[in-house]
Amino acid sequence: MTIWEVLLLVVVTGGIMPLSAMVDALNLRLQFTLRYAYTYEVIDIYASLTPSQRRDSSTIDEVQAAHDSIPFNLSWQATSALNIIGAFTTAVLLFSSLANLDLLAAVLVTLSLLPQLFGYSLVAKAENFYWPKQAASSRRAEYLENQLRYARSGTELSVLNGAGQFANWAKAKHEIVRGYWIKIMSIRFTSAFVSGLAALILIAGALSSLIWRSQVPTDMLAAAILGVVSAMLATKSAGSAYGELMASAPIVMRYLKLRNMLKVNAESNSVTQALEAPGKAETLIQCQDVDFAYSEQDGTVLKDLSLEVESGKIVAIVGANGAGKSTAIKVLTGQLKPQNGNVYSRLGVSEVAIMPQDIEKFELTIREFLSLPYYHNQLPSDEQLWLVLEKVDLAGHVRGLPNGLDTQLGEQWDGTDLSGGQWQRLALARTLLSDAKLLVLDEPTSSVDAESESKLFQMLKSETPERSVLLVSHRAWTLRYADKIYLLEDGNLVQSGAFETLKDQEGPFRKLFESQDWSHK
Numbered sequence: 296m297t298i299w300e301v302l303l304l305v306v307v308t309g310g311i312m313p314l315s316a317m318v319d320a321l322n323l324r325l326q327f328t329l330r331y332a333y334t335y336e337v338i339d340i341y342a343s344l345t346p347s348q349r350r351d352s353s354t355i356d357e358v359q360a361a362h363d364s365i366p367f368n369l370s371w372q373a374t375s376a377l378n379i380i381g382a383f384t385t386a387v388l389l390f391s392s393l394a395n396l397d398l399l400a401a402v403l404v405t406l407s408l409l410p411q412l413f414g415y416s417l418v419a420k421a422e423n424f425y426w427p428k429q430a431a432s433s434r435r436a437e438y439l440e441n442q443l444r445y446a447r448s449g450t451e452l453s454v455l456n457g458a459g460q461f462a463n464w465a466k467a468k469h470e471i472v473r474g475y476w477i478k479i480m481s482i483r484f485t486s487a488f489v490s491g492l493a494a495l496i497l498i499a500g501a502l503s504s505l506i507w508r509s510q511v512p513t514d515m516l517a518a519a520i521l522g523v524v525s526a527m528l529a530t531k532s533a534g535s536a537y538g539e540l541m542a543s544a545p546i547v548m549r550y551l552k553l554r555n556m557l558k559v560n561a562e563s564n565s566v567t568q569a570l571e572a573p574g575k576a577e578t579l580i581q582c583q584d585v586d587f588a589y590s591e592q593d594g595t596v597l598k599d600l601s602l603e604v605e606s607g608k609i610v611a612i613v614g615a616n617g618a619g620k621s622t623a624i625k626v627l628t629g630q631l632k633p634q635n636g637n638v639y640s641r642l643g644v645s646e647v648a649i650m651p652q653d654i655e656k657f658e659l660t661i662r663e664f665l666s667l668p669y670y671h672n673q674l675p676s677d678e679q680l681w682l683v684l685e686k687v688d689l690a691g692h693v694r695g696l697p698n699g700l701d702t703q704l705g706e707q708w709d710g711t712d713l714s715g716g717q718w719q720r721l722a723l724a725r726t727l728l729s730d731a732k733l734l735v736l737d738e739p740t741s742s743v744d745a746e747s748e749s750k751l752f753q754m755l756k757s758e759t760p761e762r763s764v765l766l767v768s769h770r771a772w773t774l775r776y777a778d779k780i781y782l783l784e785d786g787n788l789v790q791s792g793a794f795e796t797l798k799d800q801e802g803p804f805r806k807l808f809e810s811q812d813w814s815h816k
């Protein structure tokens with residue numbers, strides 16, 4: 296041997312270990328790259344869901360299944376494919392060198408690959424069967440855990456003495472998910488045992504053939520056994536890589552299908568349909584003969600309902616708890632599709648600004664909270680922000696905060712908190728900030744004190760006639776500002792008209808508000 300040959304041998308033998316460690320590191324890097332790419336895509340999927348898709352638990356379960364499979368299946372795809380290529384190359388090389396010594400042994404060693412491939416196919420099938428099943432429990436566990444994790448809900452749970460119970464429920468849901476994993480692992484174990492046994496018999500056959508049939512000399516036999524052992528290792532990694540690929544391929548297909556399905560649904564399921572209203576030119580939105588039920592078993596919530604919002608007017612929907620006011624607003628603004636009847640709108644999505652009944656207290660800075668709908672557009676200026684804060688009578692308070700508009704909300708972020716009424720006013724300011732023609736306000740002042748409420752209603756009145764307002768209110772005296780009032784009772788429209796008329800009429804309107812002070816402020 297020359298010095299160069301020895302050197303080459305040293306590099307090849309000594310280099311294999313660091314080389315394989317380097318390949319592992321690159322594999323891991325590839326997995327992480329894919330993992331984050333998929334994670335960002337799932338975040339975008341969550342962001343693009345329409346309100347009706349969010350209400351459909353099977354759609355949300357599918358997204359959760361995709362989310363859960365990212366660290367396991369989705370990001371393994373590329374490395375599994377690479378492993379298969381590597382393992383097959385090794386297997387082919389070993390087959391050709393073993394075939395020189397004993398063809399039968401080479402064939403048997405190669406055949407020993409098959410039981411593993413078959414076993415992993417079964418495992419893949421099982422994984423694909425159980426993955427979507429665990430998604431509903433995993434989503435529930437995540438919800439329960441998040442309630443414990445977030446400061447606001449976590450504090451409420453501690454005060455209620457309910458945190459321990461939430462922890463138990465979360466663990467119970469995780470146990471269900473773990474149960475699915477155990478099933479998958481048992482199938483993996485059984486498959487590995489059976490296919491391993493079959494492979495062992497074939498390898499034993501290959502060794503016997505080498506020893507007794509081909510009578511390979513002892514020095515060659517040692518090399519041949521080494522070859523067989525290497526072949527086994529190669530076929531093993533080919534089998535598992537193939538299994539991973541088999542397991543992840545249908546999940547990836549499912550994931551792609553979900554992505555396309557959501558895209559199609561989002562297009563066909565547009566929240567507001569800009570249809571031409573058939574009625575008067577001044578009608579902005581209108582529903583005619585609408586029946587609505589949340590589901591077949593829930594029963595009809597809105598019955599043969601017809602109402603309209605005219606341009607430049609304040610329209611109020613009133614009624615007892617559960618009468619269907621919020622539902623009517625959601626149907627009118629295209630958030631819910633009625634089973635019967637028609638909804639018409641002259642307004643595009645950006646021309647309607649909605650403030651829901653239960654506003655979410657997003658813990659952002661005040662500027663971020665107010666600017667939330669405008670990030671894809673031009674962000675509002677400081678001047679615009681202060682103007683809406685003035686309108687809702689919150690400017691004074693915000694000026695007193697340490698960082699003004701950039702004050703962080705939420706104590707868990709070392710920020711500050713607001714009172715219930717202040718949060719509501721901040722959300723109202725966000726709605727006013729838009730240049731929408733129609734403001735839809737579901738009980739916008741339910742947490743606001745009487746004096747502030749009075750100012751807010753005067754402010755809303757001054758927004759008309761440039762803008763129109765559709766609102767739900769429970770306070771009798773605020774209805775003085777309404778140009779038209781619709782009274783719902785158990786989903787039926789039972790009375791409508793101007794405040795003064797309804798107030799002086801014997802009927803459900805008077806009855807609903809008889810205990811309240813009509814003339815406040």
Ligand SMILES: Nc1ncnc2c1ncn2[C@@H]1O[C@H](COP(=O)(O)OP(=O)(O)OP(=O)(O)O)[C@@H](O)[C@H]1O
Nearest residue numbers: 589590593596614615616617618619620621622623
């Ligand atoms: N997502 C839902 N699924 C099934 N039923 C619902 C759903 N949301 C509301 N409901 C039911 O529909 C009916 C009308 O509810 P809605 O929220 O429209 O009433 P509301 O008049 O706004 O009441 P409140 O004054 O208490 O806000 C109620 O009986 C309620 O239980």
